[in-house]
Amino acid sequence: xxxQKDIETMSRQExxxxxxxxxxxxxxYCMDNVPFYHKRxxxxxxxxxxxxxxxxxxxxxYTTKADIRDNYPYGLFARPMKEIVRIHASSGTTGKPxxxxxxxxxLNNWSDCVARLCAAVGVNDNDxxxxxxxxxxxxxxxxxxxxxxxxxxxxxxxSSGNTQKQAMLLKDFGTSVLISTPSYxxxxxxxxxxxxxxxxxxxxxxxLFGSEGCTDALRDKIEKGFGLFSTDNYGMSELMGxxxxxxxxxxxxxxxxxxxxxxxxxxxETGEVLPRxxxxxxxxxTLTKEGIPLLRYRTKDITRIHYEKCRCGRTHARMEKVQGxxxxxxxxxxxxxxxxxxxxxxxxxxxxSPHYELILTRKNYTDYLExxxxxxDESLLEKLENLEKLQKEASDxxxxxxxxxxxxxxxxxxxxxxxxxxxxRIIDKRNECQD
Amino acid sequence: MTANQLSIFMENKPGQLVKVTEELxxxxxxxxxxxxADTKDFGIxxxxxxxxxxxxxxxxxxxxxxxxxxxxxxxxNDHPGGLSAVTKLLAExxxxxxxxYACITVVGKDAYIVMxxxxxxxxxxxxxxxxxxxxxxxxxxx
Numbered sequence: 296x297x298x299q300k301d302i303e304t305m306s307r308q309e310x311x312x313x314x315x316x317x318x319x320x321x322x323x324y325c326m327d328n329v330p331f332y333h334k335r336x337x338x339x340x341x342x343x344x345x346x347x348x349x350x351x352x353x354x355x356x357y358t359t360k361a362d363i364r365d366n367y368p369y370g371l372f373a374r375p376m377k378e379i380v381r382i383h384a385s386s387g388t389t390g391k392p393x394x395x396x397x398x399x400x401x402l403n404n405w406s407d408c409v410a411r412l413c414a415a416v417g418v419n420d421n422d423x424x425x426x427x428x429x430x431x432x433x434x435x436x437x438x439x440x441x442x443x444x445x446x447x448x449x450x451x452x453x454s455s456g457n458t459q460k461q462a463m464l465l466k467d468f469g470t471s472v473l474i475s476t477p478s479y480x481x482x483x484x485x486x487x488x489x490x491x492x493x494x495x496x497x498x499x500x501x502x503l504f505g506s507e508g509c510t511d512a513l514r515d516k517i518e519k520g521f522g523l524f525s526t527d528n529y530g531m532s533e534l535m536g537x538x539x540x541x542x543x544x545x546x547x548x549x550x551x552x553x554x555x556x557x558x559x560x561x562x563x564e565t566g567e568v569l570p571r572x573x574x575x576x577x578x579x580x581t582l583t584k585e586g587i588p589l590l591r592y593r594t595k596d597i598t599r600i601h602y603e604k605c606r607c608g609r610t611h612a613r614m615e616k617v618q619g620x621x622x623x624x625x626x627x628x629x630x631x632x633x634x635x636x637x638x639x640x641x642x643x644x645x646x647x648s649p650h651y652e653l654i655l656t657r658k659n660y661t662d663y664l665e666x667x668x669x670x671x672d673e674s675l676l677e678k679l680e681n682l683e684k685l686q687k688e689a690s691d692x693x694x695x696x697x698x699x700x701x702x703x704x705x706x707x708x709x710x711x712x713x714x715x716x717x718x719x720r721i722i723d724k725r726n727e728c729q730d
Numbered sequence: 731m732t733a734n735q736l737s738i739f740m741e742n743k744p745g746q747l748v749k750v751t752e753e754l755x756x757x758x759x760x761x762x763x764x765x766x767a768d769t770k771d772f773g774i775x776x777x778x779x780x781x782x783x784x785x786x787x788x789x790x791x792x793x794x795x796x797x798x799x800x801x802x803x804x805x806x807n808d809h810p811g812g813l814s815a816v817t818k819l820l821a822e823x824x825x826x827x828x829x830x831y832a833c834i835t836v837v838g839k840d841a842y843i844v845m846x847x848x849x850x851x852x853x854x855x856x857x858x859x860x861x862x863x864x865x866x867x868x869x870x871x872x
Contacts (some may be wrong), residue, residue, distance in 0.1 A: 673797040676737040676774055678828065679767060705772050706741055707794050 409442020412541025420447025499730025548613025
């Protein structure tokens with residue numbers, strides 16, 4: 296099923312003609328409306344009229360997450376607040392979040408992109424869609440919400456948490472489409488079965504899972520557990536949110552919304568653009584964004600893009616599932632976490648050393664983060680209460696900055712390994728843990 | 731009169747207490763009284779030892795963090811009501827006990843307890859005035 300068939304099945308040449316036209320326009324738009332880009336493009340000696348072919352994009356400097364942070368909160372917005380109708384944010388690399396703004400057109404384009412990936416797996420206006428992503432500053436829940444509404448689904452904005460209630464709603468409300476992280480879907484199916492709800496009592500047929508990686512093995516398990524068919528989708532708030540790309544029923548890569556986004560794959564170390572089909576870091580240029588347009592944004596996600604037409608009839612390029620990161624960002628329970636965020640929290644706590652260790656484990660399909668910190672202030676030993684207070688302080692501050700609960704463990708001084716070169720502070724045991 | 735207590739930070743995992751006690755053995759330190767409260771993933775071992783400074787140095791070399799705290803070592807008659815007499819005096823003067831533990835006692839002699847209070851000067855005065863004996867170490871008493 297298609298949502299915008301004429302766009303989704305354009306010929307490669309038509310796509311590229313449209314992209315070139317939009318790229319020129321977006322470059323001019325950035326030049327005229329974002330002082331940061333005016334300066335950067337001028338310094339690079341590039342302007343819209345110098346772009347003759349799509350490959351001329353290589354003359355435009357890359358934009359990074361640090362650029363967004365340096366212009367916190369609204370410095371990269373291209374429209375006045377009067378025209379901005381929504382603000383979202385995601386984890387920054389330090390304490391401050393990465394902030395994005397949307398105009399009404401942006402929201403409209405965003406919901407089109409989401410509606411496409413929903414329709415691509417067969418979601419239609421008869422469906423009842425339960426959104427079990429956490430609502431809030433993250434783009435996941437509201438992104439899917441507006442796209443599904445646009446398709447005509449009855450949307451249940453239940454948000455995440457309270458799993459027994461989720462399971463009850465699945466049954467009582469006759470939910471046919473479930474939106475959540477794959478790990479939460481797995482957990483929900485177990486809870487539902489424990490509550491005595493059988494798949495025959497459920498009307499679930501489709502799962503739209505995203506916001507964290509999912510192995511084929513876990514996907515099969517969820518599908519069997521709930522008796523549904525699921526697809527994966529991709530996006531990030533900097534670019535828009537979910538809907539940048541998404542799988543169709545054939546699940547042979549995630550179709551890029553190429554009329555709104557121009558993808559490239561680069562060598563993350565040299566910055567060199569790689570030939571089509573090679574694996575590297577995904578770089579994306581927004582082609583229609585008004586609120587916060589980004590030129591050649593470095594996603595740090597490692598993937599490969601295929602340009603052959605898909606069996607489903609779609610011509611838009613397909614990216615493989617993200618295979619890793621070119622930085623040290625972690626996905627924990629669907630939330631982006633940078634070790635540097637944790638470092639900035641630790642730096643502001645008295646009585647501990649700057650050395651820390653992060654241990655990631657998984658239990659019941661849920662990720663757990665443990666932060667081990669060394670105490671160095673001897674006077675804390677006078678009362679157990681002091682240590683407990685320190686532990687609570689660290690855990691509360693981490694919750695504020697990361698948005699997820701972490702277990703803080705106090706360890707003896709010098710017990711965390713020291714490194715002469717690059718420190719290896721992350722111990723990720725999630726794939727060793729039994730689900 | 732106060733006594734010195736050694737408080738040692740310890741992660742709650744097997745073998746930690748062995749390391750501490752072995753090290754004290756090697757250094758020839760005698761443990762006169764000790765307490766270890768249960769916690770989830772860490773704890774503080776408190777001890778009155780024969781030589782606090784020496785013990786601290788030795789443990790530090792083994793990577794154990796510790797601190798020396800002033801506590802009260804109270805002697806009392808080893809018969810029913812001995813402890814209640816002490817705690818009653820403190821309670822009447824509104825002194826709060828943070829923690830308390832007992833010392834090995836030889837039958838027929840005085841019993842000793844180690845306590846940390848919120849106002850040690852006041853506690854010390856009250857107990858001394860009431861004729862209760864405080865000691866500065868437990869070396870010679872048991």
